[in-house]
Amino acid sequence: MELTSLSLSEVREELRAKNVSPLEVLQALEERIARVDPAIRGYVARDFESAAAQAKNADVSLPLGGIPIAIKDVINVLGEPCACASKILRGYRSPYDATVVKKLRAAGAIPYGRTNMDEFAMGSSTENSSISPTYNPWDTSRIPGGSSGGSAAVVAADEAFAALGSDTGGSIRQPAALCGCAGLKPSYGRVSRFGLVAFASSLDQIGPFTKTVRDSALMLNAISGLDTQDSTSLDEPVPDYAATLGQDIKGLRLGMPKEYFVGGIDPRVDETVRAAIRHYESLGAEIVEVSLPHTGHAVGVYYIIATAEASANLARFDGVRYGHRAAGAANLLEQYGKTREEGFGAEVKRRIILGTYVLSSGYYDAYYLRAQKVRTLIRRDFTTAFDKVDAIVCPTSPEPAFKIGERSDDPLRMYLADIFTIAANLAGICGISIPCGFAQADGKALPIGLQLLGKPFDEARLLKLAHAYEQSTPWHKQKPVL
């Protein structure tokens, strides 16, 4: 068996038993990446030299001691590029570590590579990367999902033991579903965003991609907690998320939101997710129908709030302090306009325009303020549902991976790919996607994701539920042929 096909927990055991050294693990990974990444293009940058130096001094007794971790190109790693897959940040080198990276290092992990993404995390397919698309390991004519498509693809293709991504409207859970790995979006405030390049600050969260639910728990253990550098992080206790795995889930109540099982969903996804829910019933969980009445408004609310916040956050890219600067501008205003024209891709421009418009004088109340009020109603839907159930179970994505290029010029259709994931960000709750089966298309198996949504800061229960399903089904063990 190849070393790289092991899960994070398994490679940790091998390291601790001294069957293998951190440097050997890193070298095996390097070889695997050299062999398969030309077809996947999940990485945008790698630094094995610096990683090897860290591997030589790694302390394998630490929680993630000696384990290489891939990092999405939107999170700052000292001395490494952090371009957010944008032309405007080409050549930029991070002058500091994001808090999550500091925490991973403190746990013994080794950052070694940057993963591809939609530019500034705006997209659902990773086609909006200014560098290259990433290709789905299960069928390289298809998208891996997005925006963290690189992170999902490298974990699925055994090119990483785990990766960090960010999730603003589904950017961890949707690519995890489409690539067949586990993807966790922690609750808003659970994980510090200091050092994450901001897209929509009231929605952004950092979380892990892993091969198993246990690995998600280990990663969450390492990155959670209050950070005084991110004033939205909460001072809530950080339990050992691995401790409750394997406990009985009998009697836990799972809510099936009736609004998520209506038209517009691929019948193979609908059928597979319903089978997964029946499986939960057989494990002793009680299935209860719940209603989230404002579901139909989530995408609209999201594309107002997220673009509004993005238009403000991306104002910092002005060609003054870092990144690209257009040549030959006669004055500062022209310098801003040209720099941003040359530096941003089409989707980022679209969202800046939309966000600027909904915040502009005369439209603020009609769009932004109204969206924030409907957001309150969406949050209330979840609060009411969680009075009745311990977690919600539904599809992650309405369909399996689609073909590259299929909707790159139809923004509205692309936005609807996030229909089941967006509400969790609006409500600040936690969510995870795990593999629950496959759809067959053109002789290829395409992964389908099951989404579990939990109350704010209830990640332990969410992981316990996800683990119970995973351990009693075969899906997570299946690998793409590469």
Next chain:
Amino acid sequence: MSDFDVRYTARLARLNLSEEEIAKFQSQLSQVLAFVEKLREVDVTGVEPTAHTNPLYNVFREDRERDWFDAKEALANAPRQANGLFVVAKVVE
């Protein structure tokens, strides 16, 4: 919504666009705006807006000096710099 004008909004956003982009975004974003019009159907009377989801207000820290970038680190990614300062195009005549 009928007033949506990409050219004007782009100016507000300090973002130059080509004529081709203006035409394309005008049509694509008009579709997105038509889609979000649906929010008008929702009764939001008496509903408080949500700015973000945590019950957090006024997070303060002590007003103390912290270890942070020196000038050299802050300027390391600057497209143009001189004498420890960022250099930009002319602002005033």
